[in-house]
Amino acid sequence: MKLINTFVINEGTKLFVTLYPNPDKxxxxxLHGGPGLPDSMxxxxxxxxxxxxxILFHQRGTxxxxxxxxxxxxxxxxxxxxxxxxxxNLPTFHLLGHSWGGLYAQIFAAKHQNLVLSLFIxxxxxxxxxxxxxxxxxxxxYHKSMSSxxxxxxxxxxxxxxxxxxDEGYQKLFARMAINFNKRFKTSEVSSFxxxxxxxxxxxxxxxxxxxxxxxEPIASPNIKITVLFGDDDIIGKSRKYIYERLPKAIFHIVxxxxxxxxxxxxxxxxxxxxxxxxxxx
Numbered sequence: 191m192k193l194i195n196t197f198v199i200n201e202g203t204k205l206f207v208t209l210y211p212n213p214d215k216x217x218x219x220x221l222h223g224g225p226g227l228p229d230s231m232x233x234x235x236x237x238x239x240x241x242x243x244x245i246l247f248h249q250r251g252t253x254x255x256x257x258x259x260x261x262x263x264x265x266x267x268x269x270x271x272x273x274x275x276x277x278x279n280l281p282t283f284h285l286l287g288h289s290w291g292g293l294y295a296q297i298f299a300a301k302h303q304n305l306v307l308s309l310f311i312x313x314x315x316x317x318x319x320x321x322x323x324x325x326x327x328x329x330x331x332y333h334k335s336m337s338s339x340x341x342x343x344x345x346x347x348x349x350x351x352x353x354x355x356x357d358e359g360y361q362k363l364f365a366r367m368a369i370n371f372n373k374r375f376k377t378s379e380v381s382s383f384x385x386x387x388x389x390x391x392x393x394x395x396x397x398x399x400x401x402x403x404x405x406x407e408p409i410a411s412p413n414i415k416i417t418v419l420f421g422d423d424d425i426i427g428k429s430r431k432y433i434y435e436r437l438p439k440a441i442f443h444i445v446x447x448x449x450x451x452x453x454x455x456x457x458x459x460x461x462x463x464x465x466x467x468x469x470x471x472x
Contacts, residue, residue: 200273202259203250203266207274210235210244216307217243217280218468219271223289225400226393227364228253228384231288233453237461241470242284247274249294251392253384262395264318264403268298275305284468288312289450292418293322293400296436299414300406308415309440310467313450316429317436318403325429332425336370355390364388374423375448375455408436416440417467421448421455441467 251257287295292314351359448455
């Protein structure tokens, strides 16, 4: 089936959208991680396309989605998904998010649960505000455990350059992080992160917006199916407790022999869980 690329306009943002068309089927919108780290997630996209209409977009300011008004508030991130749904005339849809994208999915569902058919959340960041800070402290500790002294210095320098708005800093930082994600695992594929396209411009204001955003309320009685999974050697550790508390009715899985990229580290288990959530076994 041929991929279709198009643009969806949402005020000052031009969103680059890739569609894996499957007419008359339910739709799944994929949310990549970062923020600001484009990932086409081709294995997941292709797998779902058998029975679903699959949509992936470059988030505002990322890669081919210029954000001309420089508004990176989470309210605008929410409105981007609404704009895509309207563009494709989707009354409802499934959301699948990885890492920051997993948090993004929860933020959207908290505001528009009536539009969401289900959530499939992969290694999600733990939350907004202080919960985001706690999760990022765990990420830092993880990379310390995976890096040599020289690599740690290089990462610190890269992070500092990124904070000062230099794209090269964030590109070097994310490149090293991607190496660390896979260090303990044998993978037949490489991740599809487009490191060379990472820009500081969307990352910095989005991080500020995440830190400023109110803590998400628990969804004690969701009317949608929610699946959450982590690798058993994930970068997110004890802070995942916030997700357990927020989504007490969700189905949680720990993928063995896997880190932050479970579809690459243990595809057999990952896709078994994915198939169960999306009823792809029938």
